Amino acid sequence: xxIDLENxxxxxxxxxxxxxxVQRSYFRSGHLELETKSTVHDVVTKVDKxxxxxxxxxxxxxxxxxxxxxxxxxxxxxxxxxxxxVDPLDGTNNxxxxxxxxxxxxxxxxxxxxxxxxVYAPYLNELYTAIRGKGAFLNNVPIHVSGxxxxxxxxxxxxxxxxxxxxxxxxxxNLSRILPHLRGIRRMGSxxxxxxxxxxxxxxxxxxxxxxxxxxxxxVLIVQEAGGMSxxxxxxxxxxxxxxxxxxxxx
Numbered sequence: 001x002x003i004d005l006e007n008x009x010x011x012x013x014x015x016x017x018x019x020x021x022v023q024r025s026y027f028r029s030g031h032l033e034l035e036t037k038s039t040v041h042d043v044v045t046k047v048d049k050x051x052x053x054x055x056x057x058x059x060x061x062x063x064x065x066x067x068x069x070x071x072x073x074x075x076x077x078x079x080x081x082x083x084x085x086v087d088p089l090d091g092t093n094n095x096x097x098x099x100x101x102x103x104x105x106x107x108x109x110x111x112x113x114x115x116x117x118x119v120y121a122p123y124l125n126e127l128y129t130a131i132r133g134k135g136a137f138l139n140n141v142p143i144h145v146s147g148x149x150x151x152x153x154x155x156x157x158x159x160x161x162x163x164x165x166x167x168x169x170x171x172x173x174n175l176s177r178i179l180p181h182l183r184g185i186r187r188m189g190s191x192x193x194x195x196x197x198x199x200x201x202x203x204x205x206x207x208x209x210x211x212x213x214x215x216x217x218x219x220v221l222i223v224q225e226a227g228g229m230s231x232x233x234x235x236x237x238x239x240x241x242x243x244x245x246x247x248x249x250x251x
Contacts, residue, residue: 003082005116005131008108012118013129015058016104019051020122023089027123028098045096048072051088051104059084071214083109085217090119091190100124105192107217117218119192128196128222136199136225145228146201154204155184157194161210171209195219199226 026032032045052072059068066082069075084106089095091102100123107117119128128143130136136143148154156178160171179185186203188194191211197203199222220230 016120048089087214090192094189105218114221117221130222130225136222143200146204151181157186157206159208191215192219199223
C-alpha cells in the first residue's frame with residue numbers, strides 16, 4: 001500500500017462538501033426529477049445521479065488507477081487493489097420529501113479493508129471522518145460511542161428494505177420484539193447517518209438487514225474508530241456494546 005491517507009482524506013472531504021453544496025442548492029426546490037427504480041418505493045432523483053457523477057469524475061482525476069463502486073452506476077473496475085465505495089445521496093426518500101437527514105458517504109478500501117471514511121450531512125453541517133487506527137471525528141472534534149450497556153436505557157435506530165411489503169426478511173418482527181425493551185427507537189432514513197449517530201453517542205445502537213456495501217463502508221469504520229463494534233459481517237448492525245445483549249429478544 002502506497003498512499004498518503006491524510007491527504008486522501010482531505011480530498012474526500014473536499015469532494016463531499018462540493019457535492020453537498022449541490023444537494024443543498026436543489027433541496028426543497030421542487031426540481032428533483034424524481035424517478036422510480038425497481039419499485040414505486042425505490043426512488044432516485046437527478047441529484048443522486050449528478051452527485052455520483054461528480055464523485056466518480058473527481059476520483060478518476062486524482063486516482064485514475066483506482067476502482068469505484070457507486071450505488072447508482074455500479075462498479076467501475078480498474079483492476080485495482082483500491083476501491084472507492086460511494087453512496088452519493090444516502091437518504092433519498094428524506095431528500096425528496098424535504099426532510100433534512102441525508103448525506104454523502106465516501107469510503108476507500110484496500111484489498112477489502114476500509115482505510116478511511118467520510119460521511120457529510122450538508123443540511124445539518126455535520127462532517128464525520130475516520131482513518132483506520134486514528135480515531136473518529138465530528139467536525140474535527142473526537143467522538144466516542146455511548147457507554148450504555150442496558151437496553152431499557154438505550155435509544156436504537158433501525159430501518160427497513162424498500163420492498164418491505166413483499167420481502168420475507170423485512171425486519172418488522174425484530175422491531176416488534178425489541179421495542180418494548182427500549183427507551184426509544186428511531187428510524188432516521190439514512191444508514192450512513194445512523195452509523196455516525198452511533199459513533200457520536202447520539203444513538204446507542206443500530207441494526208438493519210440487507211444493506212449494501214455503499215450503505216455502510218464509511219459509517220462502519222467511523223463507528224469502529226469511535227470505539228464501537230459491528231457484527232461479523234459488518235453489514236447489519238452496530239452497537240457500542242457487544243451484540244450478545246440482543247440475543248434474549250431474538251429467541
